Amino acid sequence: MKAAIILFPGTNRERDMALALQRATGHRPPLLWHRDTELPSGLDLVVLPGGFSYGDYLRCGAMAAQSPIMQAVKEFAAKGGHVLGVCNGFQMLVEAGLLPGALLRNASLRFLSMDCHMRVERADTPYTSRFQRGQVFRATMAHGDGNYFADAATLDRLEGDGLVALRYATPSGEVTEAANRNGSARSIAGILSPNLRVLGLMPHPENQVDPEIDGTDGLPLFESLAGSFAAA
Numbered sequence: 001m002k003a004a005i006i007l008f009p010g011t012n013r014e015r016d017m018a019l020a021l022q023r024a025t026g027h028r029p030p031l032l033w034h035r036d037t038e039l040p041s042g043l044d045l046v047v048l049p050g051g052f053s054y055g056d057y058l059r060c061g062a063m064a065a066q067s068p069i070m071q072a073v074k075e076f077a078a079k080g081g082h083v084l085g086v087c088n089g090f091q092m093l094v095e096a097g098l099l100p101g102a103l104l105r106n107a108s109l110r111f112l113s114m115d116c117h118m119r120v121e122r123a124d125t126p127y128t129s130r131f132q133r134g135q136v137f138r139a140t141m142a143h144g145d146g147n148y149f150a151d152a153a154t155l156d157r158l159e160g161d162g163l164v165a166l167r168y169a170t171p172s173g174e175v176t177e178a179a180n181r182n183g184s185a186r187s188i189a190g191i192l193s194p195n196l197r198v199l200g201l202m203p204h205p206e207n208q209v210d211p212e213i214d215g216t217d218g219l220p221l222f223e224s225l226a227g228s229f230a231a232a
């Protein structure tokens with residue numbers, strides 16, 4: 001799998017993301033600067049990592065979505081390329097119109113830095129094939145604006161088309177209000193594009209990829225990706 005990670009001013013999770021991808025694929029992806037206008041040829045996956053791009057002034061991700069590289073990312077996605085956005089990267093994907101909805105301020109109006117659990121809603125996607133459907137995994141959330149919002153028609157379409165990839169849940173897999181710490185609509189933690197190739201999620205699976213640091217709950221996501229390209 002040939003992946004690249006895009007760096008914006010204020011991105012801070014690119015190294016963790018590179019290590020997670022390296023763990024799954026055996027090689028370290030290059031970093032691209034947001035002012036680049038082209039993606040390397042033969043790329044399989046573009047990653048928009050977390051952070052505080054442009055200091056979160058305006059809305060999180062709104063300015064990054066206007067960066068020169070985003071035009072190339074949109075073209076890449078339109079041609080069927082895989083794009084993963086985590087946290088600030090998810091915010092960029094919605095700001096760029098690659099995924100629907102918006103990430104509002106957390107319902108508590110507080111920045112949340114804590115572990116959460118997510119339930120895998122479908123395991124037949126390039127990002128989740130190494131999980132079981134209904135499996136719960138732990139990840140770290142660290143965001144001020146992670147409260148997923150979309151109008152009822154959009155939420156119904158996402159649900160009806162099976163595009164809700166991940167939902168906040170208890171460790172035993174129940175979707176409860178208490179498990180949904182940021183107040184997201186329908187407890188949505190991550191959504192997919194209709195072709196299942198663009199995934200945005202708020203928690204950080206790249207935090208849990210090393211048994212010696214904080215376990216490997218997030219590793220199957222990266223292994224799923226690596227596996228889907230190895231099989232291609």
Ligand SMILES: NC(=O)CC[C@H](N)C(=O)O
Nearest residue numbers: 050051087088143144145
């Ligand atoms: N860790 C992140 O990517 C945080 C995203 C964004 N800065 C927020 O606070 O919501």
